[in-house]
Amino acid sequence: MAPASAPARPARPIAPWRAAQLWYLPLLGTAMALMMARILVMARLLDVAAFGIYSAGLLVSTTFCMLACLGLQSLLQRDMPVMAARGRVRRALVLLFQSALVACLCAVVLLLIPALGVGAAGLSAPVFAIAIVHGLSQQVFLVATTESRSLGQPVRYSLQNLGRAVSVTALSAAAASLSGSAPLALGVEAAMSLALSAATLSRMAAAHGARAPTLLAAAWRTIRRARWNTALIFLGISLAASAVLTADRWFAAALLPAREFAQYAFAGVLVLIAQSTQAMLNASIYPALARRYALQGAAPTYALSARVSLSLLGAAVLLAVPAGLALSAAVQRWYPAYEPALAILWPVLAAGALRLSDFWSSFLTICGHERKMLWLQLLVGGGLCAVWAAALAMRGAAATLADFAWLALLLSIGMHGGAALAATRAQRKGAVA
Incomplete structure (x- = not known):
C-alpha cells in the first residue's frame, strides 16, 4: 500500500495587530x-x-x-x-x-x-x-x-x-x-x-x-475565469492615474532638451519621495481600510481615511518651509550642477505634499466606487492637461521648467480635491441610504 501523503502545511494566517508591528x-x-x-x-x-x-x-x-x-x-x-x-x-x-x-x-x-x-x-x-x-x-x-x-x-x-x-x-x-x-x-x-x-x-x-x-x-x-470586467475598470483607473501622476514628466521628456529634462527630473525626486512615502504608509493602511470595510462598513472606513489624509496634509504644510530651506542649501552644497532646479522647488514641494496625503482614493476603491475614480481622473486630469497645453500654445514661447512644475501642482490639487469631494459625497449618500 502506498504511504499516506503528508498533510498539507497550513496556510499562513492573518496576523492580529500588535504594537510590535509598528x-x-x-x-x-x-x-x-x-x-x-x-x-x-x-x-x-x-x-x-x-x-x-x-x-x-x-x-x-x-x-x-x-x-x-x-x-x-x-x-x-x-x-x-x-x-x-x-x-x-x-x-x-x-x-x-x-x-x-x-x-x-x-x-x-x-x-x-x-x-x-x-x-x-x-x-x-x-x-x-x-x-x-x-x-x-x-x-x-x-x-x-x-x-x-x-x-x-x-x-x-x-x-x-x-x-x-x-x-x-x-x-x-x-x-x-x-x-x-x-x-x-x-x-x-x-x-x-x-x-x-x-x-x-x-x-x-x-x-x-x-x-x-x-x-x-x-x-x-x-x-x-478571472474577474476581467472589474480588472479592466481598475486598468482604466490605473492608466488614468498614470497620466495624472506622470503627465508633467512625459511632457518634459518630450519638450525639453536632455540636460534641462535632467534638471526637472532632479527636482521631481521630491515628488517621487512623496509618492513613495504614501505607498509606504498605504502598505499598512490600505489592508486595514479593506478589513475595516469588510467588517464594519463604509462609515468607519471613511473616518479613518479622512483622519490619515488630513493629518498628513497638515504635517506636510507645517514642514514645507523648513524643508525647502534645507533642501536649497543642500543642493547648493552638494549638487551645484543642479542649481537651476531650485527655481521650481516650491511648486514641486506643494505637489508632493498633496500626493503624500491622498488616501481618499483608497476609500473610493475599497468601497466599490472604481467608476467614480476613473471618471474623476479622466475629467479632472484630462481637463487640466488640456487647459495647460492650450495656455502654453497661446503663449507661443518655448516651455520652461516652471511650466511643467505648475502642471504637476495643478494636477495634484485637482486630483486630491476631487477625490476628497467624491469620497465625502459617496459617504453621505451611503449614510442617507
Whole structure:
C-alpha cells in the first residue's frame, strides 16, 4: 500500500495587530529612503546627460507599472486581504500568480516596440527595452510582496523591501561608478529585482504548502475565469492615474532638451519621495481600510481615511518651509550642477505634499466606487492637461521648467480635491441610504 501523503502545511494566517508591528515603519522607511537615495547617488555618479537617460528610464519603468497587470494587481490588492480574512488564501495566491503572469505577457508584447527599432521618452530602442524590463521587475516585485502586507504582516513586508533596497542600491551604484553608464545601472537594478521576486514567490508558495510551478499552472488554467470586467475598470483607473501622476514628466521628456529634462527630473525626486512615502504608509493602511470595510462598513472606513489624509496634509504644510530651506542649501552644497532646479522647488514641494496625503482614493476603491475614480481622473486630469497645453500654445514661447512644475501642482490639487469631494459625497449618500 502506498504511504499516506503528508498533510498539507497550513496556510499562513492573518496576523492580529500588535504594537510590535509598528517596527515596520522604520524598516520600510529605511527601504524607501534607500530607493530614493539611489536616485541622488546616480545624480552624483553620472554626468547630467547620463542622469537624464537614467531618469527617462525610470519614467518608462514607472509607466509600465501603471498597467497594473491589466488591472489584476489592483484587484489583488483590494481582494486578497478580504479573501485571506475569509480563509480563501489558496484562491488569492492563484490570483497573485495570474497577476505576475500577465505582467510578463505585457512586457513581451511591449518589447516588440524596441525590437522594431523604436524608442520613447528620448531613449534609444535598446535603452527603451532595458527600461521595459526594469518596469517588469518592479511590477513583479510589487505583486510578490502583496501577500505579506495583505496578511497583516507589515514587518515581513518591510524586510522584503529593505533587502531589495540594499542590494539594488549597492549594485547599481557600483555599476554607475565603474562604468558611468545609465543603461547598465538600470539593467543591474532590473536583474536584481527579478531575482529577488523569483525567490520571494518560491518561498511564499512553500509557506502555504504549495509549489510555485503548481500555482503558476493553476493561474494559467483559470486565467480566463478571472474577474476581467472589474480588472479592466481598475486598468482604466490605473492608466488614468498614470497620466495624472506622470503627465508633467512625459511632457518634459518630450519638450525639453536632455540636460534641462535632467534638471526637472532632479527636482521631481521630491515628488517621487512623496509618492513613495504614501505607498509606504498605504502598505499598512490600505489592508486595514479593506478589513475595516469588510467588517464594519463604509462609515468607519471613511473616518479613518479622512483622519490619515488630513493629518498628513497638515504635517506636510507645517514642514514645507523648513524643508525647502534645507533642501536649497543642500543642493547648493552638494549638487551645484543642479542649481537651476531650485527655481521650481516650491511648486514641486506643494505637489508632493498633496500626493503624500491622498488616501481618499483608497476609500473610493475599497468601497466599490472604481467608476467614480476613473471618471474623476479622466475629467479632472484630462481637463487640466488640456487647459495647460492650450495656455502654453497661446503663449507661443518655448516651455520652461516652471511650466511643467505648475502642471504637476495643478494636477495634484485637482486630483486630491476631487477625490476628497467624491469620497465625502459617496459617504453621505451611503449614510442617507
